[in-house]
Amino acid sequence: MYTMPANGGAGxxxxxRLGKGLSGSRRATGTMMENREACLAWINDIFGLDxxxxxxxxxxxxxxxxxxxxxxxxxxxxxxxxxxxxxAGGTDIDDTGSKGGKPPKDVTLKLTSETxxxxxxxxxxxxxxxxxxxxxxxxxxxxxxxxxxxxxVNPAKGSKVVFTAPGAxxxxxxxxxxxxxxxxxxxxxxxxxxxxxxxxxxxHDAVGYPNAGFVARIFVGPDDVNFCKIGITEDDxxxxxxxxxxxxxxxGHGANPDAVGLEQKVEKGMGTRMVGQDNIxxxxxxxxxxDDWTGTQTFNIPWNYSCDGNSARFTTVVHQVTTxxxxxxxxxxxxxxxxxxxxx
Amino acid sequence: MSLTNSGSIDSxxxxxxxxxxxxRNLGDLxxxxxxxxxxxxxxxxxxxxxxxxxAQRLANWAAIFARFKRDLDPAFDPExxxxxxxxxxxxxxxxxxxxxxxxxxxxxxxxxxxxEAIAKxxxxxxxxxxLSKLNDLHEVILEKAEDSVADAVESLGLEPEEIVAILQxxxxxxxxxxxxxxxxxxxxx
Numbered sequence: 001m002y003t004m005p006a007n008g009g010a011g012x013x014x015x016x017r018l019g020k021g022l023s024g025s026r027r028a029t030g031t032m033m034e035n036r037e038a039c040l041a042w043i044n045d046i047f048g049l050d051x052x053x054x055x056x057x058x059x060x061x062x063x064x065x066x067x068x069x070x071x072x073x074x075x076x077x078x079x080x081x082x083x084x085x086x087x088a089g090g091t092d093i094d095d096t097g098s099k100g101g102k103p104p105k106d107v108t109l110k111l112t113s114e115t116x117x118x119x120x121x122x123x124x125x126x127x128x129x130x131x132x133x134x135x136x137x138x139x140x141x142x143x144x145x146x147x148x149x150x151x152x153v154n155p156a157k158g159s160k161v162v163f164t165a166p167g168a169x170x171x172x173x174x175x176x177x178x179x180x181x182x183x184x185x186x187x188x189x190x191x192x193x194x195x196x197x198x199x200x201x202x203x204h205d206a207v208g209y210p211n212a213g214f215v216a217r218i219f220v221g222p223d224d225v226n227f228c229k230i231g232i233t234e235d236d237x238x239x240x241x242x243x244x245x246x247x248x249x250x251x252g253h254g255a256n257p258d259a260v261g262l263e264q265k266v267e268k269g270m271g272t273r274m275v276g277q278d279n280i281x282x283x284x285x286x287x288x289x290x291d292d293w294t295g296t297q298t299f300n301i302p303w304n305y306s307c308d309g310n311s312a313r314f315t316t317v318v319h320q321v322t323t324x325x326x327x328x329x330x331x332x333x334x335x336x337x338x339x340x341x342x343x344x
Numbered sequence: 345m346s347l348t349n350s351g352s353i354d355s356x357x358x359x360x361x362x363x364x365x366x367x368r369n370l371g372d373l374x375x376x377x378x379x380x381x382x383x384x385x386x387x388x389x390x391x392x393x394x395x396x397x398x399a400q401r402l403a404n405w406a407a408i409f410a411r412f413k414r415d416l417d418p419a420f421d422p423e424x425x426x427x428x429x430x431x432x433x434x435x436x437x438x439x440x441x442x443x444x445x446x447x448x449x450x451x452x453x454x455x456x457x458x459x460e461a462i463a464k465x466x467x468x469x470x471x472x473x474x475l476s477k478l479n480d481l482h483e484v485i486l487e488k489a490e491d492s493v494a495d496a497v498e499s500l501g502l503e504p505e506e507i508v509a510i511l512q513x514x515x516x517x518x519x520x521x522x523x524x525x526x527x528x529x530x531x532x533x
Contacts, residue, residue, distance in 0.1 A: 236445070
């Protein structure tokens with residue numbers, strides 16, 4: 001038995017804002033190196049590069065940015081130089097040992113993206129599920145980030161930020177500006193559209209009346225994005241029954257108002273796996289024996305998703321039991337089946 | 345178990361963790377992870393300041409992973425989730441489809457038992473969902489923390505040995521401790 005947390009185990013909002021509680025004087029991110037000349041000297045020491053003398057031809061065009069008087073975050077994650085014996089642990093930046101000279105004029109910006117969810121690959125995909133989170137990194141500078149088309153990026157300044165896709169489908173473009181240059185990345189955000197099931201266990205009871213069922217894992221697709229940030233609800237719907245099952249006609253498949261979440265696991269050809277298992281079971285009617293058991297029971301169940309305040313019906317899942325004259329029954333749902341369950 | 349590291353945790357991280365401790369809202373824990381990683385890659389000219397920042401970063405991660413140690417259930421099995429719908433209890437209840445609206449259950453005693461069972465199952469699903477989401481969040485935050493710890497060596501100049509000492513004294517799950525120690529030694533390897 002799992003222990004219930006105090007708030008009922010609320011999930012993770014996809015639209016949370018980073019930076020809560022930051023004091024106004026605290027920089028959101030970025031390089032704290034103040035002495036540009038010291039940094040140039042440091043680069044020269046570490047990499048053997050004399051940037052102050054870099055030829056104009058070497059400066060790339062697209063994606064490059066004039067460094068100008070920007071903070072020296074272009075140093076990025078430079079290799080640490082061991083000093084030996086000094087346990088201060090700081091980087092070997094000699095902020096008093098400037099070699100002087102001119103700063104580099106250009107720097108190439110590199111914008112990369114990686115989804116937080118490890119599945120599906122590749123993690124630099126630009127097609128996302130609603131609410132998905134993506135780590136964006138800009139090298140070698142820190143920049144100012146804005147997003148158009150929905151979603152959010154937090155923090156708004158920095159070299160490493162998190163883009164959160166909106167709760168509704170759309171196209172979002174994230175733009176980062178650094179040293180007067182911009183880089184962009186455009187994401188296509190989609191909602192769920194399919195439900196697939198994978199049978200785990202057949203259920204067939206020897207009660208002398210037709211019945212069939214199975215337990216299944218549930219997947220929400222398509223499988224080329226991750227839907228771990230959505231919740232799923234089912235609406236109420238009445239059973240439509242014929243023949244042997246007619247006594248169940250109109251019986252409601254009760255609404256499931258509590259949204260059930262999804263895991264981060266994505267299975268190829270299926271989609272993102274839902275938390276929990278579906279329990280598909282025909283029940284049975286034991287009021288009469290028949291020579292011909294033929295009949296059907298059908299639920300057309302509306303499925304809805306919710307994400308970051310947005311909700312929408314995205315599909316109707318058909319749950320059906322068919323029984324033939326001999327009483328052999330088969331339950332099907334989401335592409336999975338109990339197989340033939342003979343009367344016993 | 346101490347879940348804070350005597351004053352060196354970033355105040356914003358501490359605030360998010362305090363909220364999480366109070367409400368177990370995983371969004372607060374997620375935010376703590378985002379905040380703990382937000383200065384990754386920065387360079388500081390002052391070695392003393394860089395060292396302090398690195399130590400604070402380690403304290404942040406230690407505090408975050410102490411929550412995972414406290415809240416993750418080692419017995420949690422993602423392959424054995426609860427059923428999202430159940431049938432009314434007992435042999436008589438098996439005549440009904442799982443999830444049938446209780447108003448269609450004719451026997452009033454069975455109906456009441458079914459309503460109780462639905463409520464219990466709902467709690468089971470909520471508790472299981474929390475652990476499932478917590479496990480997933482742990483995976484995400486561990487990856488962030490590994491990069492962040494490696495960056496503390498690379499950008500802030502912390503010595504791997506010092507990081508190892510801090511992590512070994514922290515109250516973490518052994519697997520998290522090992523993963524973060526490996527990250528601290530990433531450059532050396």
